[in-house]
Amino acid sequence: MLKKYSPxxxxxxCSLSLVFVLLTIIxxxxxxxxxxxxxxxxxxxxxxxxxxxxxxxxxxxxxGYYDTAIKNFKKAIDLSPQSPEARSKYTQAILYKKLGIIxxxxxxx
Numbered sequence: 619m620l621k622k623y624s625p626x627x628x629x630x631x632c633s634l635s636l637v638f639v640l641l642t643i644i645x646x647x648x649x650x651x652x653x654x655x656x657x658x659x660x661x662x663x664x665x666x667x668x669x670x671x672x673x674x675x676x677x678x679x680x681x682g683y684y685d686t687a688i689k690n691f692k693k694a695i696d697l698s699p700q701s702p703e704a705r706s707k708y709t710q711a712i713l714y715k716k717l718g719i720i721x722x723x724x725x726x727x
Contacts, residue, residue, distance in 0.1 A: 668697040668704075675707060684715035 675690035691708035698704060 664697055668694050668701070671697065672704060672707070675711070679707070679711050679714070684711050684718065687711040688715065 671690045671694040675687045675694065678684070678690060679687035688708065688711045691704055691711055694704040695701065695708055
């Protein structure tokens with residue numbers, strides 16, 4: 619069952635996501651703690667953009683703006699095609715959008 623969060627809780631979730639993103643920018647080893655590979659500026663930018671689109675997608679999804687959520691999750695997938703979380707949330711947003719269209723058409727018909 620999908621949880622509905624209050625606007626203050628959504629702001630809190632977004633704030634925590636933003637803190638994580640900022641920690642990632644300031645200290646790239648925060649994300650790559652398990653890897654001993656050098657972190658390039660491009661990796662940092664891509665990680666930041668990925669997390670930003672995921673956070674925007676989550677917020678849009680929980681507010682019921684499924685089209686916007688779909689676009690943001692799609693951008694996240696483009697940045698990180700191997701991310702199962704992005705693919706899962708993208709699919710979930712599409713299903714909720716289609717379910718909403720079906721529910722509206724049966725209610726009006």
